[in-house]
Amino acid sequence: MVVCTGCSLLCEDIELVLKDGTISQAKNLCRKGHAHFQALFIERTRPMIDGREVSLDQAISKAAEILKSAKSPLFYGWSNSTLEAQAAGIDLARRLGATIDDTSSFCQGILMELVLTGKVPTCTLDDVRNFADTSVFWGADPSNSHPRHLSRFAYYPRGEKRQKSYEEERICIAVDVRKSATARLCSNYYFRVPPGQDAEFIESILAVLDGKIPRFGDKKRMIELGTVLRKTEYGVIFPGLGMVYSLQEKMDLLVRLVAKLNEITTFMVLPMVDHYNMRGFNQLLLDETGFINRVSFQGGTTVHGPEQSVMAAAKSCDAALVIGSDPLSALPFGTARALAKTSLIAIDPRRSLTTDAAKVVIPSAMYGLEAGGTSLRLDGVKIEFEPFFKSELLSDEQILAKIKEAI
Amino acid sequence: MVSAMEIYQLLPREACKECGYTSCMALAVALLNREKKLEDCPSLLNPKYLEKFKKLKELLAPLEKASETGLIIHPEKCFGCGNCVVACPVNVAAEPTRCAVGLGPQGDRVILAVEDGVVKCMNIKECKRFGPNRVLCNACTVTCPSQAIEFV
Numbered sequence: 001m002v003v004c005t006g007c008s009l010l011c012e013d014i015e016l017v018l019k020d021g022t023i024s025q026a027k028n029l030c031r032k033g034h035a036h037f038q039a040l041f042i043e044r045t046r047p048m049i050d051g052r053e054v055s056l057d058q059a060i061s062k063a064a065e066i067l068k069s070a071k072s073p074l075f076y077g078w079s080n081s082t083l084e085a086q087a088a089g090i091d092l093a094r095r096l097g098a099t100i101d102d103t104s105s106f107c108q109g110i111l112m113e114l115v116l117t118g119k120v121p122t123c124t125l126d127d128v129r130n131f132a133d134t135s136v137f138w139g140a141d142p143s144n145s146h147p148r149h150l151s152r153f154a155y156y157p158r159g160e161k162r163q164k165s166y167e168e169e170r171i172c173i174a175v176d177v178r179k180s181a182t183a184r185l186c187s188n189y190y191f192r193v194p195p196g197q198d199a200e201f202i203e204s205i206l207a208v209l210d211g212k213i214p215r216f217g218d219k220k221r222m223i224e225l226g227t228v229l230r231k232t233e234y235g236v237i238f239p240g241l242g243m244v245y246s247l248q249e250k251m252d253l254l255v256r257l258v259a260k261l262n263e264i265t266t267f268m269v270l271p272m273v274d275h276y277n278m279r280g281f282n283q284l285l286l287d288e289t290g291f292i293n294r295v296s297f298q299g300g301t302t303v304h305g306p307e308q309s310v311m312a313a314a315k316s317c318d319a320a321l322v323i324g325s326d327p328l329s330a331l332p333f334g335t336a337r338a339l340a341k342t343s344l345i346a347i348d349p350r351r352s353l354t355t356d357a358a359k360v361v362i363p364s365a366m367y368g369l370e371a372g373g374t375s376l377r378l379d380g381v382k383i384e385f386e387p388f389f390k391s392e393l394l395s396d397e398q399i400l401a402k403i404k405e406a407i
Numbered sequence: 408m409v410s411a412m413e414i415y416q417l418l419p420r421e422a423c424k425e426c427g428y429t430s431c432m433a434l435a436v437a438l439l440n441r442e443k444k445l446e447d448c449p450s451l452l453n454p455k456y457l458e459k460f461k462k463l464k465e466l467l468a469p470l471e472k473a474s475e476t477g478l479i480i481h482p483e484k485c486f487g488c489g490n491c492v493v494a495c496p497v498n499v500a501a502e503p504t505r506c507a508v509g510l511g512p513q514g515d516r517v518i519l520a521v522e523d524g525v526v527k528c529m530n531i532k533e534c535k536r537f538g539p540n541r542v543l544c545n546a547c548t549v550t551c552p553s554q555a556i557e558f559v
Contacts (some may be wrong), residue, residue, distance in 0.1 A: 026523050031488035034524030122484045129509060142553040147488040148509075156493040156550060159510030166494065166550070180445025181486070181552035 003031060003385035005080070005368035006379035007146050008273040009125075009153075012340035016388060018204075030147035031232070037369060043351040045363040050387045055361070060399065061346045063321070064406030067096060069317035072298060076310050077347075078102040079275030079322030083371025085396035086281045089323065094402050099296040099317065101310045102281045103325060108271045110251050111244050112282050113292050115271060120258050122269040123154075123236065124379040130159035134228065134235040136173045139198065139242020140272040143181035146378075149272075150185065154238070171228060173322070175201065176242060193227065193296055197247035202253045205229070235267040241274075273378040276367075280376035311335050319343040322329055323396060324364075326352035345401055364396050369394035408479075408557050409466050411435045415467070417459045419450040438463075439559060440477075441470060451498060470559055476536035477559035478528055478547075484555035485525040491547035491556055492526070497533050520541045526556065 002014040011033065017025040022041055026034055047059035054062075067073055075093045078086050079102050091098040104112055114120045128135070129173035135154040142149035150156055155165075155172045162169045173182035174190045175198075183190040193201045197216070204214035208226030213219060229235065237258065247254060254269075261267035273279050282292040289295050291304040296313075306312060310327065314320070315338045322344065328336045329352065339354075346358035349366040365371035374384050394402070415435035428434045439469050445451060445467065451460050473479045480558070489511065492498055498506040501516040511518050519526055520536050521541040531537060537543040547556050 013505075015511075015513075028521055029488070029524060030521065031524035032487075033484065036497040130436065143488055145485060150552075151489040156490055158499070158507045174422065185490075185552055330525045340489065403494035 002388045003368050003383060004033040005276045005366075005385075006030070007147050007168075008276050008278065009148055010276060010377045010383045010385075011148055012154070012383065012385075017387060023333055032147055036110070040366050040369055045346075045348055045351055045355050045361050048358075048361040050359060051283070052400060056394070059360055059362050061403045061406050064346060064403050065360060066319050066343045067098075067321065067403065068407050069095075071319075072312045072317050072319040073098040073311070073315035074342075075100040075323070076102070076314075077323035077325035078281045079104070079278040079397045080289065080367070080372075081277060082276065082367060082375055083280045083284060084373050085323070086284050087396045088266055088275070088330065088400040088404070090284060092400055093295075094297045094407075095404070096407070097296075097300065098155065098300065098321075099308050099313045100280065101294050101308065101313065102273055102285075103330075104278050104282055105274075105293045105309045106311065106331070107241065107278070108239075109274055109282075109293050111195065111239055111247070111254075111269075111271045112279065114251065114255065114272070115269060116279075116282055116286050116292055117274070120123060120255055120269045121262065121267070122270055122379070124381055125270070125377065126381075127234075127268075128236050128270070129380075130156050130161075131151045131161050132159075132172045132236045133162065133169055133233040134232040136175065136237045137182050137186075137272075138237055138239045139244070140238055140240025140298045141176065141180035141182045142238070142272065143185070145240070145272065145274060149238075150182070154236070155185070155404050157362075171232075172224070173228070187227075188272075189228070191221065193217075193246075195373060195378060196246050198243050199250045199253055202257050203362040204246075206257060206260055209264065229261060229267075229384060230264055232265050232267070235265065237267065237269050238272050239269065240272040244271075249278045270379055277375040279378060279380060280374075281381065283376060296315060308398035309377070312344070314338040318341055319345070321345045322351075322354055322358070323347040329355040347396060349393070352374065362399055363393055364399055365393040365394070372395075408559060409439070409470070411439050413466065414438050414463065418448065419456055419464045421450050423450050425449045438467065439470070441473070441559075447514070467519040468484070473559050474528060474531050476531055476534045478531075478534070478536070479557050479559065480526060481555045481557075482525040484553045486555075487521045488552060488555055489521050489526075490550040490552065493522060494546040494550040495519050496544065496546060497535065501533075501539075517528075523538065556559060 002009045006033045049304040163384045165398045172186045174186040200216040204216040216220040294308040296303045296308040314335045340357045344358040345360045346355045369388045372386040418431040498517045535542040
């Protein structure tokens with residue numbers, strides 16, 4: 001059995017057959033996971049300095065040299081690394097007085113902070129499968145982002161108290177700007193919200209739950225939604241990026257909604273984290289510093305704030321270590337350009353725009369197939385995995401240990 | 408998917424009964440169930456119906472890909488989400504400790520399984536839609552988010 005690291009569900013029931021150095025058969029692996037593992041065999045990185053191929057040791061000592069001489073280095077990425085590598089990264093950042101941030105900074109960070117600090121109640125995906133009768137996908141389309149979410153946990157499986165599952169005992173609600181693939185499965189329970197109007201939608205639900213007439217949306221449909229939520233025995237809200245980007249600073253509305261729902265019945269929140277170990281990094285950093293991301297260790301103190309985010313730090317740093325991420329493709333153009341101009345060190349198993357622009361490229365082993373470790377699933381459950389086959393490539397934590405040693 | 412009415416409207420509707428059925432509607436249903444072929448209708452071979460014959464050929468072409476139960480899988484549309492694997496009542500009965508609780512199947516008694524990122528159909532005789540006394544179960548099609556599975 002192999003653990004798939006294609007998304008944060010970390011499916012553990014994957015069976016692979018290796019033949020002639022390639023994966024000839026993959027059972028139970030969804031399309032996303034299959035593409036993730038197949039990509040192992042194409043466009044792998046090689047150790048490079050300034051576009052010139054070098055030995056691994058040379059690349060590591062060059063990276064160490066850059067980081068040692070840097071005054072304000074930035075460490076970014078981390079969501080596609082194991083807990084062991086993340087712990088090594090935080091330790092290295094502390095020693096170097098670096099700024100450390102991960103992809104949650106411009107992703108689910110605001111919501112994840114609420115979940116990890118206990119401001120909104122949360123549960124595990126096994127609880128969802130065993131007890132949940134209402135799943136609300138809000139600004140999320142798991143059919144595309146987490147293909148096996150509905151079949152493994154949220155809607156279709158039979159659970160301890162949900163033996164009749166989707167046929168009689170479960171309801172799936174989709175709140176989205178368009179009729180997504182998931183919304184198609186929700187039949188009558190699809191609610192369309194125009195972009196950026198999730199706050200008004202929440203206020204409407206709150207009004208309905210208080211017995212008032214909603215101001216936003218179709219009144220009849222909103223009252224129908226309120227009735228469904230009231231009748232729920234164990235509900236779970238799965239907020240996606242759509243909701244987080246729409247609410248931004250108004251996240252207290254979600255807290256209010258969940259508190260209100262919990263006065264009536266039981267409702268939990270589970271953010272739809274995309275990268276397989278984003279939650280792991282947030283949890284580790286929270287345990288160590290009290291903040292989930294955007295932390296600077298400069299001058300021996302721990303500082304947290306918007307200036308420590310990758311957006312701001314990319315413009316002020318003089319060296320950047322990017323691990324398991326492609327910020328040059330994902331981040332806004334200004335930030336990407338600023339990052340590309342610094343002394344960039346990229347640690348990645350595969351070629352990307354970031355590795356193309358990087359001064360130093362260090363190839364790493366792919367987790368799940370070539371390297372093992374521990375990760376936190378999107379609900380915070382620890383999943384351990386072993387490498388599927390042996391590889392000469394070093395894992396992220398081994399590379400970081402070598403860099404630390406060289407420094 | 409094509410319906411019997413669509414096929415009927417393209418048939419000659421002369422009620423010649425030469426195909427062995429009492430009406431063209433009965434022949435349309437037989438064509439849909441792949442019990443008869445277009446060539447079994449002698450009137451349709453008349454040159455004046457050439458246009459309709461071509462259209463019918465085109466209309467019935469996807470049915471050739473269908474399994475004995477009438478199942479058609481479009482692998483290019485499939486996400487490999489496994490909703491059908493978990494929802495299928497035959498799969499659930501075959502592997503109550505795996506398929507029923509959302510895990511992928513391990514044995515070979517299941518009808519549907521995800522392989523290489525797309526759904527695959529096997530053991531077709533176990534399907535509730537197989538044989539003359541079939542039950543029109545649609546658990547796999549209604550749970551598909553991308554309409555990658557359909558029945559004739």
